[in-house]
Amino acid sequence: MEKKQLQHQNETFLKEMREQDPHFFEKLKEGQQPEMFVLACSDSRVSPSVITNMPLGKMFIHRNIANQVNVADESFTASLYYALKHLKVADILILGHTSCGGVRAAAEGNTEDALAPWLASVRESLGGAACEGLGEAASIKNVKTQMERLEKHPVYQQYGQGVSIVGAVFHVESGEIEWMN
Numbered sequence: 001m002e003k004k005q006l007q008h009q010n011e012t013f014l015k016e017m018r019e020q021d022p023h024f025f026e027k028l029k030e031g032q033q034p035e036m037f038v039l040a041c042s043d044s045r046v047s048p049s050v051i052t053n054m055p056l057g058k059m060f061i062h063r064n065i066a067n068q069v070n071v072a073d074e075s076f077t078a079s080l081y082y083a084l085k086h087l088k089v090a091d092i093l094i095l096g097h098t099s100c101g102g103v104r105a106a107a108e109g110n111t112e113d114a115l116a117p118w119l120a121s122v123r124e125s126l127g128g129a130a131c132e133g134l135g136e137a138a139s140i141k142n143v144k145t146q147m148e149r150l151e152k153h154p155v156y157q158q159y160g161q162g163v164s165i166v167g168a169v170f171h172v173e174s175g176e177i178e179w180m181n
Contacts, residue, residue, distance in 0.1 A: 027057075033059055034060040038085035039076070039146065040095040041067045041102065045172050052177070060087055065115075066102030066122045067094055067141060069149035077155055085161035092150065092163055096172040098141040103138045125149070143180055144166040 017024045021099075038048045048054070050062050062079040070076060083089045096103075098161045105115065106122035124142030125145035126138055147167045150156050 006157045009028055029133070032057050033046060033085055034058055034083075034089060036060070036093055037058050037080065037087075037089045038062070038093045038095055039064075039067050039069065039150075040093075041065065041100055042178065043097060043100065043102075046058050046095070046170050048093070048098045049169055051175070059093075060089060065118055066100055066106065067096050067146060068118070068125070069094070069146045069153060069176065070121055071153060077153075080155045081159065082151065084155065087098055090163060092156075092160075092165045094143050094146045094150065094167045095170060096139045096146075096168070097172055099140070099172050100139050107138055140178070140180070141158050141170050143169055146181065 019023055021027075034057060036059050038059045040048045040061060040063050041062045042048060042065050043076075048059055052059075060079070060083045062076055064070075064073065064076065068076075099141070102119070102122055103126070106119040107126060110116075110124075122142070125142055128143070144167060147165050150165055169178045169180070170176075171178060
């Protein structure tokens with residue numbers, strides 16, 4: 001994708017937003033008050049704001065490979081802390097998806113040096129060595145495990161009272177979102 005294409009897309013975005021609300025960007029400048037913290041996968045096909053048709057400012061989003069809650073991940077921990085303590089979000093969404101390369105790599109035993117530590121955590125969330133053959137059910141299992149991990153996360157324990165945790169899996173093959181109980 002070239003810079004020119006990105007610039008054109010931005011110009012289209014600006015035009016559309018200004019037509020909808022001439023003061024939209026002035027309002028954005030005033031600050032953010034998102035209602036939800038979202039943990040999603042880094043996958044380019046799964047943009048939380050796009051697939052839920054939410055406007056800018058409604059979601060505070062953290063993304064990593066296979067949407068992992070990992071206490072050792074300083075970036076996730078800082079994002080969670082900021083969302084709970086300073087932004088006072090009401091809900092947390094853990095958003096996984098089908099055809100997740102991170103989940104598949106973990107399930108298939110990928111051991112590339114640069115990915116191994118991260119995929120070990122993903123593999124653990126799928127049940128370890130027994131995770132092969134789960135197919136698309138692995139994405140659902142992964143989201144449910146991350147919901148459990150989040151409940152135990154020290155930052156959530158300290159600042160998450162009354163903040164609900166919702167899980168969902170985006171089906172890339174249909175565009176539908178499957179909500180977890």
